[in-house]
Amino acid sequence: MKITALAGGVGAAKLISGLAGIMAPGDLTVVVNTGDDFRWMGLYICPDLDTMIYTLAGVANPETGWGVAHDSFHCLERLGRLGCDTWFRLGDMDLATHLYRTNRLNEDYRLSEVTRELCRQNGIHHCILPMSDDAVPTRVHTNEGELDFQDYFVRRKCVPHVEGFSYAGADRARPAPGVLAALQESEAIVICPSNPYVSIGPILAVPGIRDALRRASVPVLAVSPIVGGEALKGPAAAMMRQLGASPSAAGIAGLYRDFVSHLVIDRCDEALREEIEAPGMRVILTDTIMRDRSARAALAAKILEILSCPA
Amino acid sequence: MKITALAGGVGAAKLISGLAGIMAPGDLTVVVNTGDDFRWMGLYICPDLDTMIYTLAGVANPETGWGVAHDSFHCLERLGRLGCDTWFRLGDMDLATHLYRTNRLNEDYRLSEVTRELCRQNGIHHCILPMSDDAVPTRVHTNEGELDFQDYFVRRKCVPHVEGFSYAGADRARPAPGVLAALQESEAIVICPSNPYVSIGPILAVPGIRDALRRASVPVLAVSPIVGGEALKGPAAAMMRQLGASPSAAGIAGLYRDFVSHLVIDRCDEALREEIEAPGMRVILTDTIMRDRSARAALAAKILEILSCPA
Numbered sequence: 001m002k003i004t005a006l007a008g009g010v011g012a013a014k015l016i017s018g019l020a021g022i023m024a025p026g027d028l029t030v031v032v033n034t035g036d037d038f039r040w041m042g043l044y045i046c047p048d049l050d051t052m053i054y055t056l057a058g059v060a061n062p063e064t065g066w067g068v069a070h071d072s073f074h075c076l077e078r079l080g081r082l083g084c085d086t087w088f089r090l091g092d093m094d095l096a097t098h099l100y101r102t103n104r105l106n107e108d109y110r111l112s113e114v115t116r117e118l119c120r121q122n123g124i125h126h127c128i129l130p131m132s133d134d135a136v137p138t139r140v141h142t143n144e145g146e147l148d149f150q151d152y153f154v155r156r157k158c159v160p161h162v163e164g165f166s167y168a169g170a171d172r173a174r175p176a177p178g179v180l181a182a183l184q185e186s187e188a189i190v191i192c193p194s195n196p197y198v199s200i201g202p203i204l205a206v207p208g209i210r211d212a213l214r215r216a217s218v219p220v221l222a223v224s225p226i227v228g229g230e231a232l233k234g235p236a237a238a239m240m241r242q243l244g245a246s247p248s249a250a251g252i253a254g255l256y257r258d259f260v261s262h263l264v265i266d267r268c269d270e271a272l273r274e275e276i277e278a279p280g281m282r283v284i285l286t287d288t289i290m291r292d293r294s295a296r297a298a299l300a301a302k303i304l305e306i307l308s309c310p311a
Numbered sequence: 312m313k314i315t316a317l318a319g320g321v322g323a324a325k326l327i328s329g330l331a332g333i334m335a336p337g338d339l340t341v342v343v344n345t346g347d348d349f350r351w352m353g354l355y356i357c358p359d360l361d362t363m364i365y366t367l368a369g370v371a372n373p374e375t376g377w378g379v380a381h382d383s384f385h386c387l388e389r390l391g392r393l394g395c396d397t398w399f400r401l402g403d404m405d406l407a408t409h410l411y412r413t414n415r416l417n418e419d420y421r422l423s424e425v426t427r428e429l430c431r432q433n434g435i436h437h438c439i440l441p442m443s444d445d446a447v448p449t450r451v452h453t454n455e456g457e458l459d460f461q462d463y464f465v466r467r468k469c470v471p472h473v474e475g476f477s478y479a480g481a482d483r484a485r486p487a488p489g490v491l492a493a494l495q496e497s498e499a500i501v502i503c504p505s506n507p508y509v510s511i512g513p514i515l516a517v518p519g520i521r522d523a524l525r526r527a528s529v530p531v532l533a534v535s536p537i538v539g540g541e542a543l544k545g546p547a548a549a550m551m552r553q554l555g556a557s558p559s560a561a562g563i564a565g566l567y568r569d570f571v572s573h574l575v576i577d578r579c580d581e582a583l584r585e586e587i588e589a590p591g592m593r594v595i596l597t598d599t600i601m602r603d604r605s606a607r608a609a610l611a612a613k614i615l616e617i618l619s620c621p622a
Contacts, residue, residue, distance in 0.1 A: 042353075042414040072385050078407035082432045092403040096389035103353040121393045 001308060004029045004182040005190040006131075006209075008199020009048050010065035010233055011225055012192030013055035014290040016126075018300030019190075020056055025125035029182040031175075031209075033194070034111070034130045035138035035167055035202025036149045040088055041079070043098040044105055047150075048199065049115055049130060050097055057122035059093075065233060068093040087155045112176040127178070131203040134173040138198050139166045149198060158235040162242045165197050167205035175206050183212040188307040191222035193288065195236040196255045197243075213259035219310040221262035221303060223288055224249040228268045232289060250275045257281065262306060264288060264299075282310075312619060315340045315493040316501040317442075317520075319510020320359050321376035321544055322536055323503030324366035325601040327437075329611030330501075331367055336436035340493040342520075344505070345422070345441045346449035346478060346513025347460040351399055352390070354409040355416055358461075359510065360426055360441060361408055368433035370404075376544060379404040398466045423487040438489070442514040445484040449509050450477045460509060469546040473553045476508050478516040486517050494523040499618040502533035504599065506547040507566045508554075524570035530621040532573040532614060534599055535560035539579045543600060561586050568592065573617060575599060575610075593621075 003023065007016055007030050016030050033048045047066060054060035054068055061069045071091025080086040090098065097118065104114040110133040119128050140152040142160035152160060183189060194200050204210040213220055226249055231237040237247035245251040249265040253276040256263070261280060265272065266288040273283045284306055290296045314334065318327055318341050327341050344359045358377060365371035365379055372380045382402025391397040401409065408429065415425040421444040430439050451463040453471035463471060494500060505511050515521040524531055537560050542548040548558040556562040560576040564587040567574070572591060576583065577599040584594045595617055601607045 041410050042417050043410070068389075072383060072403065074383050074403035075386060075406045075410070078379075078404045079411060082407060082411050082429070084411065092383065092385035092406075093389045095386045095403075095406070096393060099352050099354070099386070100390060100393050100395065106353050118393070 001187045001304065002027050002029075002185060003188050003190055003307070004031060004186040005192055006031050006033075006194075006200055006203050007048070007052060007192040008033045008194030009051050011290070012048075012194045012199065013051045013060065014296050015190075015192050015223065015299060015303075016052060017055050017293075018290070018296030018298075019303070020126050021297055022300055022304065023126070029127040029129065029178070029186070031129050031131050031179050031182070031203060033199045033202050034132060035136055035198060035205075036153070037135065037137065038148065038150045040090070041084065042102065043095075044102045045088070045090075045098050046101065046111070046130070049118075049128070050094070052128055053097075053115075053118055053122050053124060056119075056124045056126070056128075059122075067091050088150060110176075112178070127182070129176050129178055129182070131176060131179065131209070132173045132206050133176050134169060136170045136173045136202055136206060137168045138202050139168055140198075141165065153198075153235070158238065162239050164243070165201060167202050170202070170205040171207065173206050175208055179206075180208055180212055183209070183216070186218060188218050188310070189213060189216055189220045190303060190307075191220065191256065191260065193223040193225040193232070195225060195231070195234055195239070196252060197236070197239050210259065216259070219261050219307055220259050221264060221307060222252065222256050222260045223264040223299070223303070224252045224266070224269070226252055227266040227288060248272060253281060262310065264303065264306070312499060312615065313338050313340075313497045314499050314501055314618070315342060315497040316503055317342050317344075317505075317511055317514050318359070318363060318503040319344045319505030320362050322601070323359075323505045323510065324363045324371070325607050326501075326503050326534065326610060326614075327363060328366050328604075329601070329607030329609075330614070331435075331437050332608055333611055333615065334437070336438075340438040340440065340489070340497070342440050342442050342487075342490050342493070342514060344510045344513050345443060346447055346509060346516075347464070348446065348448065349459065349461045351401070352395065353413065354406075355413045356399070356401075356409050357412065357422070357441070360429075360439070361405070363439055364408075364426075364429055364433055364435065367430075367435045367437070367439075370433075378402050399461065421487075423489070438493070440487050440489050440493070442487060442490065442520070443484045443517050444487050445480060447481045447484045447513055447517060448479045449513050450479055451509075452476065464509075464546070469549065473550050475554070476512060478513050481513070481516040482518065484517050486519055490517075491519055491523055494520070494527070497529060499529050499621070500524060500527055500531045501614060502531065502567065502571065504534040504536040504543070506536060506542070506545055506550070507563060508547070508550050521570065527570070530572050530618055531570050532575060532618060533563065533567050533571045534575045534610070534614070535563045535577070535580070537563055538577040538599060559583060564592060573621065575614065575617070
């Protein structure tokens with residue numbers, strides 16, 4: 001079964017690693033958020049692409065959710081002594097990815113091409129695509145003004161009150177080569193358990209992608225990133241609350257109602273099933289917390305089972 | 312006494328660290344070779360400036376002569392796994408310097424300004440200047456064709472037979488701000504024990520610098536980098552041989568005869584004194600091998616002694 005998945009950070013990478021383990025390489029395409037990409041010291045950094053690549057390569061740091069396991073920070077420490085901002089924690093091995101990518105982009109390769117190279121060199125056989133080769137930086141509108149995403153997320157630790165989001169340049173951006181074709185040729189589409197505003201939102205903001213989902217005649221299955229009223233990681237629930245949405249799987253259903261046909265929610269949210277279910281929105285209960293590799297595999301298998309018998 | 316020194320790599324850095332330890336900060340200006348600067352993975356690398364800065368900051372690696380002591384190579388190792396050339400050994404702490412410099416140059420700061428910042432952040436109070444803010448890359452003409460300096464020096468390990476040198480762009484280069492003024496205002500000029508072709512040669516090729524030395528009415532003192540017919544480090548003697556010059560302090564005297572008034576040679580080369588001494592060229596014998604800090608200090612003190620009583 002050919003599947004295309006939309007993916008953000010750590011939760012998405014876990015689910016994709018589960019799917020990658022049981023799907024044939026040609027069958028899985030992953031479209032990754034690049035809305036939180038940023039430049040630091042001249043380096044072009046793609047946090048979600050990197051988390052995806054490191055996780056699939058088996059070198060991700062399981063404790064932090066970002067970076068490379070057992071990395072050192074000698075370069076960053078010295079940059080700090082040179083007076084540089086070091087709030088974004090870049091390890092020495094991690095830096096190699098950013099140096100490589102930046103150098104290739106400066107040589108006029110496109111982000112999708114560099115991503116293909118990084119996947120090949122990391123032994124990844126599934127197709128990982130950035131949502132776009134064009135920059136679409138997420139802006140967080142807050143009570144302290146408009147902030148770049150990394151500024152809000154890393155430096156300000158999500159403290160400012162969120163009033164909205166925008167995706168700069170989205171109107172002029174094009175999906176990366178292969179994204180629309182993958183969506184059109186898939187037998188199912190998966191929305192990973194990622195933040196709906198700052199992981200899935202930027203992908204949906206790229207012209208053509210949300211339309212492709214709305215028009216899809218195949219199942220579009222989302223896994224709720226909100227479990228028991230909280231995000232497993234990150235600020236999704238807090239953002240929903242601040243924006244007046246219900247911080248729950250039901251709130252997720254509301255945000256995705258125009259294109260999702262199947263919503264996978266955690267067993268602990270069984271009470272929400274009735275509130276969510278509606279014509280064109282089936283709810284499936286299962287264990288969605290991917291504590292270890294076998295839990296990733298189990299959720300991935302469950303999703304394939306649902307999609308192979310979607311009615 | 313105000314002194315300006317022309318400097319290349321390791322030997323120069325040792326002598327300058329000796330001088331820096333006994334001179335007042337305002338009195339010492341060092342003009343450093345940038346002919347072997349190069350770009351790697353998009354980073355702008357200045358080997359001689361870095362060796363000078365690391366040595367004066369007390370963090371240089373004494374074993375290699377380049378890089379930072381106790382550095383790790385985690386980034387480089389990973390770049391190697393990504394398929395990159397890794398013949399130039401850049402450590403993780405060392406990388407911080409190159410990232411910082413490259414980022415500043417991309418922000419349109421000049422190399423001399425970035426060098427001033429790096430000196431300040433490394434606690435260096437003497438004035439370190441690149442020979443030029445313009446690129447003047449050394450080309451090595453060999454029996455295998457024309458090679459970039461680092462290609463000849465690091466990758467090819469000085470194996471090709473040298474037929475000559477050129478300094479690309481030298482005719483259009485200007486001395487960095489402060490270089491000519493320092494030469495004009497100094498009470499003495501020191502040519503460090505550096506390779507005459509690829510360390511001092513590029514500096515002399517920048518328009519105005521060799522002329523300033525020739526016209527200088529103050530002592531111009533060179534320390535021979537050749538001791539007992541061999542370079543203490545690097546390919547200077549081999550290059551002299553390949554180019555038909557005598558690989559000796561006498562050969563150095565020949566190369567510098569148009570501007571040097573005092574040549575410091577090692578005691579072991581006493582037999583050469585007569586051959587070298589001439590009107591306008593005084594020879595001083597002393598211990599020139601800087602095995603440790605006290606030897607650096609002793610040679611520096613000896614030089615100051617000569618210069619304070621030059622006749």
